[in-house]
Amino acid sequence: MSEVDHLKARRIRKRDALIEMGMDAYGRRFPDVMPTAAVRKAAGPLSIQPGQRSELRGRVAGRIALLRVMGKLAFATVRDETGTLQFGLSKAELGEQWSVLELLDLGDIIGADGVIGRTKTGELTIWADNLTVLAKSLRPPPEKWHGLTDVDLRYRQRCVDLFTNPDVRDVFRQRSSIIQAIRDCLIKEGYCEVDTPVLQPIYGGAAARPFTTHHNTLDIDLYLRISPELYLKRLLVGGMERVFEISRNFRNEGISTRHNPEFTMVELYEAYGDYQVMMERVEQMVSAAFEASTRTGVPQGVESIEGEVRRLEKEKGAEAAAAYAREHHLDAYRQAAQGIAQGRLTAVFQGDVLDFTPPWPRHEYADLLREYAGVAMTDVQAVRRKAEELGIGHAGKDDAVVVNDVFDAAVERHLVGPTFVFGYPAAICPLTRRHPEDPSIALRFEAFAAGMELGNAYTELNDPEIQEVNFKRRVAGEGDETMAVMDEDFISALEYGMPPAGGLGVGIDRLVMLLTDSPSIRDVILFPLQRPQPARTS
RNA sequence: GGGGGUGUAGCUCAGCGGCAGAGCACCGGCCUUUUAAGCCGUAGGUCCUGGGUUCGAUUCCCAGCACCCUCACCA
Numbered sequence: 001m002s003e004v005d006h007l008k009a010r011r012i013r014k015r016d017a018l019i020e021m022g023m024d025a026y027g028r029r030f031p032d033v034m035p036t037a038a039v040r041k042a043a044g045p046l047s048i049q050p051g052q053r054s055e056l057r058g059r060v061a062g063r064i065a066l067l068r069v070m071g072k073l074a075f076a077t078v079r080d081e082t083g084t085l086q087f088g089l090s091k092a093e094l095g096e097q098w099s100v101l102e103l104l105d106l107g108d109i110i111g112a113d114g115v116i117g118r119t120k121t122g123e124l125t126i127w128a129d130n131l132t133v134l135a136k137s138l139r140p141p142p143e144k145w146h147g148l149t150d151v152d153l154r155y156r157q158r159c160v161d162l163f164t165n166p167d168v169r170d171v172f173r174q175r176s177s178i179i180q181a182i183r184d185c186l187i188k189e190g191y192c193e194v195d196t197p198v199l200q201p202i203y204g205g206a207a208a209r210p211f212t213t214h215h216n217t218l219d220i221d222l223y224l225r226i227s228p229e230l231y232l233k234r235l236l237v238g239g240m241e242r243v244f245e246i247s248r249n250f251r252n253e254g255i256s257t258r259h260n261p262e263f264t265m266v267e268l269y270e271a272y273g274d275y276q277v278m279m280e281r282v283e284q285m286v287s288a289a290f291e292a293s294t295r296t297g298v299p300q301g302v303e304s305i306e307g308e309v310r311r312l313e314k315e316k317g318a319e320a321a322a323a324y325a326r327e328h329h330l331d332a333y334r335q336a337a338q339g340i341a342q343g344r345l346t347a348v349f350q351g352d353v354l355d356f357t358p359p360w361p362r363h364e365y366a367d368l369l370r371e372y373a374g375v376a377m378t379d380v381q382a383v384r385r386k387a388e389e390l391g392i393g394h395a396g397k398d399d400a401v402v403v404n405d406v407f408d409a410a411v412e413r414h415l416v417g418p419t420f421v422f423g424y425p426a427a428i429c430p431l432t433r434r435h436p437e438d439p440s441i442a443l444r445f446e447a448f449a450a451g452m453e454l455g456n457a458y459t460e461l462n463d464p465e466i467q468e469v470n471f472k473r474r475v476a477g478e479g480d481e482t483m484a485v486m487d488e489d490f491i492s493a494l495e496y497g498m499p500p501a502g503g504l505g506v507g508i509d510r511l512v513m514l515l516t517d518s519p520s521i522r523d524v525i526l527f528p529l530q531r532p533q534p535a536r537t538s
Numbered sequence: 539g540g541g542g543g544u545g546u547a548g549c550u551c552a553g554c555g556g557c558a559g560a561g562c563a564c565c566g567g568c569c570u571u572u573u574a575a576g577c578c579g580u581a582g583g584u585c586c587u588g589g590g591u592u593c594g595a596u597u598c599c600c601a602g603c604a605c606c607c608u609c610a611c612c613a
Contacts, residue, residue: 002548002582002583003547003548003564003581003582003583004548006548006564006565006581006582007548007563007564007582008548010564010565011564050571051571066573066574066575068572068573068574068575068576069569069572069575070568070569070570070571070572070575070576071568071569071570072569072570073569073570073571073572074570074572075571075572075573075575077573086572086573088571088572090570090571091570092570105563105564106563119571119572119573120571120572121571121572121573123571123572123573125571139548140548140549140563140564141548141549141563142548142549142550142562142563143548143549143550143561143562143563143574144549144562144563144574145549145550145561145562145574146549146550146551146562147549147550148549148550149549149550150545150549150550150605151605151606152545152604152605152606153549153605155605206612206613207612207613208612208613209612227613251612253611253612254539254610254611254612256608256611256612257606257607257608258612259611259612391609391610392610404613424613428613429613444613446613453613456613505613520606530604530605531603531604531605
């Protein structure tokens with residue numbers, strides 16, 4: 001029997017003892033629970049003195065995070081979604097229920113009624129006169145101070161990660177707020193939210209390898225979408241002039257700190273718009289997302305880092321405190337907080353201060369290429385030499401592809417502050433309208449921040465014949481699995497006439513990373529894809 | 539796929555070519571105002587897996603697996 005089994009067995013015995021006592025170890029409806037934060041708020045104006053109790057009663061429920069039993073008196077620190085609160089439990093007041101306390105473990109979910117008071121040391125406390133077990137926990141929670149830190153385990157047992165690490169919960173609360181802000185922002189602009197197929201007989205709209213699956217009854221192979229683009233454009237044809245989808249996309253590609261095989265994008269199309277309009281939409285959406293999360297997140301960050309620095313100073317000295325401040329980018333947080341105080345949209349990402357205040361700088365692709373790679377976009381020879389120098393294979397590749405490889409390698413990481421890049425080579429943008437005066441240039445921009453691609457937008461191509469030619473060229477492309485499928489139905493839709501439009505996709509996961517200072521995309525996806533582990537015996 | 543790192547108790551981590559360690563959690567004892575409560579005592583191990591070197595390997599070597607970082611791939 002492993003140790004987990006031992007620990008579990010002990011807890012099972014305690015649970016059975018509870019049941020024998022007539023206490024339902026898994027509880028039932030527990031009405032009128034006050035969030036711990038609400039109790040704190042309610043207690044504030046009462047100005048209860050240390051050692052005093054108020055008249056105010058409260059009912060609180062949550063998971064036992066800490067438990068300190070001292071003979072006939074115990075304190076339990078209980079955590080709910082809004083924070084923590086201490087329960088005071090005395091044998092004298094609990095009477096028979098004291099034996100319930102003796103059967104409690106860390107991690108149990110309990111509820112209590114009692115008066116709100118303060119202990120001698122001033123800690124806000126509910127002095128329980130009624131104690132209920134709402135769910136007996138059979139598995140031991142992680143270490144109470146460090147919590148779960150093993151990254152692998154954190155993702156694999158996200159539920160444990162969430163209930164032990166409040167910061168993790170906070171990231172996902174912010175993610176929710178950010179998505180809501182984006183949704184509200186687009187609805188306000190007259191957009192209609194839609195859902196288009198995830199299972200697609202023909203994939204398209206991006207250059208990526210798809211996941212394949214099969215429908216049994218129809219006996220057909222289907223693809224999980226790599227992009228909703230071709231369906232959203234059909235809606236433009238259908239007369240839905242402003243549409244967006246918060247779209248889970250699936251790309252059968254590598255995994256990294258910036259790539260998860262399934263990821264979330266907001267993709268939108270606006271009839272009679274163009275990519276210039278889409279730049280404003282990016283600024284609007286990101287501003288809204290910023291207001292919903294980082295506007296308060298940064299000052300809170302400063303506060304919590306400073307608090308920890310003060311604690312370390314006292315306990316471990318100035319050196320440890322300074323190291324912590326450096327490691328957690330206190331200076332950057334202070335700078336960003338100052339920016340926010342002055343009305344700017346400043347965030348911190350991994351020690352860099354990013355200023356999202358619109359308008360974002362706009363730079364030409366060719367200029368950036370000249371600045372950071374030292375080559376002219378049109379000088380094919382020089383570009384290929386540069387590719388060589390950067391160690392990028394270019395043999396047999398299209399000129400435009402090599403140009404873009406060089407751009408990615410030499411320029412991208414320099415784009416730290418939010419930036420729009422426009423003037424892309426047309427050859428790498430098959431669904432994009434070309435510049436009326438220079439057909440080698442596509443009417444496209446990409447948004448970058450922290451060296452990451454954040455969004456991508458076009459003046460959409462609505463000429464069915466050019467579209468068909470572009471499709472065919474890609475289908476013919478050798479050794480290229482991407483965009484290799486001809487979508488006749490999409491062409492026929494364009495033949496009915498699609499209004500000229502701007503289209504935009506913004507990576508939600510990456511935006512959440514930037515606005516929550518999360519170094520890996522896995523930190524902002526609740527259940528990132530991982531290789532399954534052999535079944536555990538415990 | 540290339541390079542680097544990690545894998546030791548439920549959790550967080552030390553350690554070492556010669557009986558496997560700490561803190562927390564667990565169990566027992568004392569304790570009615572604690573704050574990561576404290577003090578005393580106990581129990582808990584496939585040292586990731588497989589092979590090799592060795593009298594002896596958790597430690598050294600090789601291979602594998604998993605995860606992390608990085609590069610490549612990736613609109």
